[in-house]
Amino acid sequence: MSTERSSQTPRSTGKLLATQGYVVGIEISGSGTRQSVALADLDGNILYQLRRPLEYIPDTTTLLQLLEAMLGEVLDPEHLRDGRVLRVGVAVGGPVDASQGIVRTLYHAHGWDNFPLQDYLAERLNVPCIIDNNANAAALAEVLYGAGIGERVALYVGLGRGIGGGLIVNGRIYHGVTSTAGEIGHLLVMQNGPKCSCGGYGHLEAIASAQAIVRTMIGRAVEHPATLAAIHRLTEGRAERITVGQIFQLATEGDEVARCLIDEVLTYLAFALANIVHLVNPGMIILGGSVALVGEPLIAPLRERLRALCLPAASQHLRIVQGKLGPQASLVGAVTLALQDL
Template structure:
């Protein structure tokens, strides 16, 4: 199998690109031929990012021809149309025909999708979900998002909006989320919101803390931190249990910074999900294997299989 897959992961603040020979896809642990990572300029726009993608791609290819190109984009994407809807970080991406632009540039078929869907596909094909038929990948980080693989294919929904487990309401009497609702999973479980709640409850603390610090303080026995961390894990667990009842996937894969919060967090997530799902519904939850590289590996899978 001759040929090369060119993969991009555009995250908003940084851009990764990698090249993989098709032959490597039959290996159990394929490795990149070459990989590049650059940070976006502070005041850049979509045009800058696109030029950087094109430049990195050609540098990696070094005269070779790409068989297929896959792109993970950190923002809403209409995967079927090959269009970026917008970037929440960089101006100028509104309705950009990224698939067509890259297809013309690299003279190869291109597929694009949002980072939650590509991460799901990456974990399914190369990571913690290898060998299962279907999974929900959930990233718990500055936000909470998800991506589905069902029967070995991405499930994106009617408007490419599926996977928004972060805005599932699990506590209608809970605190207000930026989305306007109360008690969304993201409002309770994401790092910045946990930090915000800690700061609000401990106004005399030395300095504002982060989601990561909440987990560290909880590990040290800080009661406020323990309560906030448990509540976040509980919210995510209810979300997972609800998703299990609704879709009955074979596996849940959790990635993102908050999943590094330690055993307490994992225990509460697993126990709550188990208690929320019906007894007959299996709930298997595992940590992501690829972490930050999941979208890039997912871009490879996306390009290779040429999903529509």
């Protein structure tokens, strides 16, 4: 458990009609093993926060019971001295129908198909609730608070266990007709490629997500004793614990298996982003998630590849940057969802 005060820039909007009270942000990961609940003031400052990671994938009932217990602690009357909770925002690590408040599914968990999470929470808390997927929420947070402040058209790409994306246009999430805009992880980039979590093949997520990179590295290292020895050195003999950052480190040190893998990841990620650049023409691409924590060893070569792949007119003003909100992006995004037009 952690209790934190936020140092984020306060949110300012002419549509903020309420002057007293709080909002709550909830983050639910794609596997259900990581959830967070935060209480924030109407400027978007997080006043109290809980994180409760699990070491197993919970069923729906277990996760909802855990969330209710966390909400009970966050909403203790001692924390609500300046008013009541006005709205709850939820960032979900999977496809969401934002217009209906329904979780379509969680690819890494069970029991969430077409789950009416928005109505479920609204009924139990007696407070209006808004839900969206975590990439959209993180995208909105980065544009309002983080790396994308002032950007009119910005694309956020969350490179974590899976891959998600969010497109922000004029300060608003672009959802498309059925709330599936921004699903960059399911772009087809390799014919007959590896199987994706959604059941398809050759999708970007199956190649460039943290889980895919680690799985591929371990699989290839089995046939290369020197690489396997290097992995054991970095992980103290626990190869399954290798991180994407350590794989980039091995590539930098000259390991050929790691170097080839990173080259493949950059190639297919660049293909996907180049197509989006030509279609949407964003001014900024913000990279978030655990893979993006690698920083310039990822971003610098990606910039070069996009410059080579894109028309000059599409890329000349494009900036590719690391997100500023880090692991907090989705939770801050959930708070930001709750504050929209309040």
